[in-house]
Amino acid sequence: MNWCQPVGRFAALAVNSARDAPNLAAMRDVAERIGIKVLPFYAAGQHDYEAAFAEMTRAKADALEIISAPELFIDAAMLAGLARKAGLPTICEWASMAAQGCLVGYGPDFPELHRRVADYVARLLRGAAPGDLPIEGPTHFDFAVNLKAAKALNLTVPTSILLRANEVIE
Secondary structure, three states: OEOOOOOOEEEEEEOOHHHHHHHHHHHHHHHHHOOOEEEEEEOOOHHHHHHHHHHHHHOOOOEEEEOOOHHHHHOHHHHHHHHHHHOOOEEEOOHHHHHHOOOEEEEEOHHHHHHHHHHHHHHHHOOOOHHHOOOOOOOOEEEEEEHHHHHHOOOEOOHHHHHHOOEEEO
């Protein structure tokens, strides 16, 4: 199967409709501009996963994105296994989740974020006023591709994608 096959229905697995609404709305806005329908599904924990994946299958989702949430991060291997069983190529919002079985992981560089937190703590301890410190988002992102997951889904990942990855899991 081709890595770049057309995707018409993209499932998005989130934990909470209220908390994840802004992320899903942004995703939907971009996807609709290129003709992709985003299908939101919710799972508050392990007890909801099987039902959510059954719904994705009934909805004929072509692919899946696992929204960043600590609850889903903890269960990455389980979710990746369910996605593989459902035949869903999966992108996760943390690069490290690719090592747990997601096809692709893309997200902030956590060691960099931890260093930046330490810098903020040091500034505060030296007397900086919290209101004087700028609000900053991540500046570095990691991209990982899991070739085992690709093989399980019968996907061929182009060399151009592999060359862009920070990590390729074989």
